[in-house]
Amino acid sequence: MGLTGGRRADQAGDVFRNRVDAAAELLGRLERFRDRDVVVLGLPRGGVPVAAAVAEGLDAPLDVIVVRKLGLPTQTEVAMGAIGEGGVRVVDDDLVRRARVSDARFAEVERHEQATLDRRVVQLRGGRPPVPLAGRTALVVDDGLATGATAEAACRVARARGAARVVLAVPVAPKDAAARVPSADEVVAVEVPDWFMAVGQAYADFRQTSDEEVVALLEHARDRTGDRGAPRAGTDPGSAEG
Template identity: 70%
Template sequence: MFRDRPDAAAQLLRRLDHLRGEDAVVLGLPRGGVPVAAVVAEGLGVPLDVIVVRKLGLPFQPEVAMGAIGEGGVRLVNSELVGRAGVSIAELSEVERHERATLDRRVAMLRRGAAPRSLEGRTAIVVDDGLATGSTAEVACRVARSLGAHRVVLAIPIGPEDAASRVPSANEVVCVESPHWFHAVGQGYEDFSPTSDEEVMLLLDAAERRLAGEPWRPARSIETAQVEVPHGGLRLAADLSVPEAPTGFVVFAHGSGSSRHSPRNRLVADALQRAGLGTLLPDLLLPHEEADRANVFDIPLLADRLVSAVAWLRAHPGATGLPIGYFGASTGGGAALWAASEPGAHIAAIVSRGGRPDLAGERLGSVRAPTLLIVGGADHQVIELNRWAQARIAAPCELEIVPGATHLFEEAGTLAEVAILARDWFLRHFAPSAPAAGSARSAASAPSAASAASAASESSARSGPGGPA
């Protein structure tokens, strides 16, 4: 039994050593197959991509496949089943039109608009986290062949004993475990947790950076511990994660209604950790303090506790002498900027996600750390508040707008964009050659005086956006 997908991938990689040195591309089947494929691609030193297929379900019974489609116009139809079911040409065309649109959107999101890897004349290694019926894998192998692959290898950690016969389009099937009593892929895993689109996007992005020769490498080990940060007579609960040989640390400032357990902030923190950055996620409010909504908007209080968190972190053996940054969400964005404006703060970089930097008010002019403001394209009011703040931040400041995202970045793929932007910002400004904070300023177009006055008003601060981060 495999502990999880990385463990399964490591065992599968050993079975694929004979492919080392080939001109190959590893193709992961989203979602669960991509974490396995990422390990295989890195181990073999070849590119990673996805291969997306969509089932064509019967109009009156969608779970029954009458065919499938793939990229590049690939189309497979079970004509015998279509005939027996009495599906008309118009009905088949309508199902295909709907699934083709869904496939195109999904491919564009997962690849972030990049073109697919060429398979012409290459070996395509199709990877999934397991094989059940074999129908999806068979379609994927046919798609790979139709896109020019001269050889197709299906690689899976677990499948039935007759796995090879279920995927005739594969030249070779490599399977680590084939239980005699096989009934489901999940039976081979202790941890078979779902994989999100965000994780798929981050893995694909990391693979691209590897091929591009980026200076950072994914962390091999990450130690995480629950700690307590002292602040006056209080003890603030926090989660500290330290990757091997960290290049810097990021302290998180959660927004209103949120905590160190926020799944959104944890996804970002995980992306930072994989890039070799340590993270500290503290609860800035005690449980009884969270009940008072006024505390959520008490920026000086939150900022004061962030300063204590940084002081504690600087004294930690694993962080000594390393650059430290802030990642703020919602009202935490304002708190991070306020804390960074304190004399002697020495903060290397700041990232705000869907933040309220306007809540830092006059303190913005004292911020010397390079700042990245990330806002959802559909979060119109917060975009204006961030533009107002950008015009007043003394340090280099950039505004990134993620298309289609709302305040919480709940739309598929948008949070992965945040994680990638944040990771790259911290890596750039934590590097030894990064320009000193406050040495330059990015261009910013200030909104009208009326918009600025409205953004800075106390009424906006109290009644404006400030929901869970």
């Protein structure tokens, strides 16, 4: 596992105009996955516009992997872990210990986020089953990588669903991105700044993506691909490795 394709910059500051601009640059790093048995998986909400553009550019199916950050009770923007579909759970035990988060307080946060996750799975998929991943390459896409907790949870979900290869692709990531997401076979990034604090630093326009936009993008992708969400017969899921 390693980090592929990252440009080095002194700092992350308005590198991309918006998520569409970021997706166009990321797509250029992912051309080797064209005509492969790939499923593009966006992390709601902000990762889905990036994933949708990548999926359309590669003419690949699009789906979501729903994950939820477990934020510290005193600093909710800081991830002490993450949960994902199918009971996937990632915990930063060292941070939990240093922040002195009790078992009861952790369980309270986890219960709240699990309820939100369950609700959002129904909301975003509309009762449809996930696109099958068994034997395929799962291209997990977000709008950037920070702590890596939610990305790691998403990659674990893809692996549990039988993906033969799991690739995380993001427009911006820290230099140690690969170490932060050990469940990915490969991490692809456009920008890898030497100084990196938050994903939003890399965007001039980092406005929040709405649930309505996510649902619309998923519906458009289903109309585009039709029944091609099913695996392609006779394809080699590992042949995109390079």
